Amino acid sequence: MAQGAPAFTPKSDELPPIIDVHFHAGIESFPGLPPMCPNASQFLASDPDDGPEAPIGWSDEDCSPRLYPSKPGEYLSDMIAEMERLNVKAVVFGKPDDVKKWVEAAPNRVIPGTSFDIGPNVDKAQQLKMLEMAFTQDGFKVMGEIGLQYAGMSPSDMSVDDYFALAEKLDIPVAIHMGTGGSGRANIGTPTYRASMGDPLKLEDLLARHPKLRVQVMHAGYPMIDNMLAMLGANSHVYVDIAGLIWSYPLEEVNRYIERLVDAGFEDRVMFGTDQMMWPKLMSYSISIIQNADYLTPQQKRDILYNNAARFLRIDKEKK
Structure with missing residues (x-):
């Protein structure tokens, strides 16, 4: 049986704020996802x-807990209710029109x-x-x-450099998938995915x-911890999120990876995220992993759950 973290149960209506830096707008790209056991014990x-x-x-x-997906057409309302209940603000990714629906529903x-x-027919x-x-x-x-990474490309590939140049020019942070994502069957489900392109040194x-580009390394470059630490040590504009990683691997492994990042001195650049796709209770479950991490101080928990993302996104200057 998978050993999950205890459920996070709010005790008041005045919860400290949380920022989820990795959240998906809709489930159209993830059809038929089944109920899910977080922190499954192995890849078969x-x-x-x-x-x-x-x-x-x-x-x-x-x-x-076993986490169940939203019913068709109810994902948006389910998730907004959870975000309100848990006092979460989320960076919601998707096609512009899909994301605008979320902004309209919960500005x-x-x-x-x-x-x-990405692709040969894209009009750059x-x-x-x-x-x-x-x-x-x-x-x-x-x-x-x-x-x-899903296209087998490095973030340093010159064919996409114009996009990063635009982000630097406009002072917009970029969030790059690097690390977990194969789910044990990359060659079947996503044949162009390359684990090697998730190496943080590719940045x-x-x-x-x-040099002024702010970079969010999604999934914290898991499992390439040594190279991730090297990049964090070399570049102070690089942050990591622990989304996806936080529920995709055995809990002991997840905690060991986060603890390495913190113990190496990078507690101010670890950001909370879920990689939310369609399981509403995944948010509270993922929060519980940070809340129950005995290797983190109360201040480190607040930094991971809010302060680091607020700094990276320039939401405000006040620690909460």
Whole structure:
């Protein structure tokens, strides 16, 4: 049985604020996601000769809590209710029109983010024009999620450098997927995904070209902790989020990775996130992992849950 963290149960209506820096606008891109056991104990091996292979490799095990997806059409309202209950503000990523629906529904809870498409048929000039309008006229605040790793590309690839140049010019932070994402079946579900492109050292040339760029390394570059620490040590504009990682791996492993980041002296650059897709209770569950981490001080918990993201996103200067 998967060992989950105790549920986070609010005790008052005046909870300290939390920022989730990694949240998805809708479930259209994630059809048919089943109930989920967070912090599953293992990734199962498979054999291509044994018939159709499952698209994900998490073990099928009993667990408590088991997290259930929203019913069709109810994800937005379910999540806004959770964000209100838990006093969470979220950086919501997606297509501009999808994200705008969230902004309209909960303007005080949503920090809008959007990114560019990748592929041979993409009109780069059109994409750049769309992004510039989004960030200068439509109120978008973060360029992300940038999923170059799923296309087998490095963030330092010159073919996408114009997008990062725009972000630096407009002083917009970028959120780049680096690390976890294969789910044990990358070759089946996402055949162009390359684990090697999640190496945080792949950021070096990009950062040398754009030294003022603020970078959010999604999933904290898991599991490449040594290279992640090297990048944090070399570049003070680089932060990490622990989204996805926080529930995708055994809890002991998750805590060990976060503890390494903190023990190495980078507690002021670790940001909370969920990688929320369609399981409403994933938010409170993920918060509970930080709240119950006995290796973190109360101040470190507040920094991870709010202060670090507020600084990175320039929301305010006051610690809460």
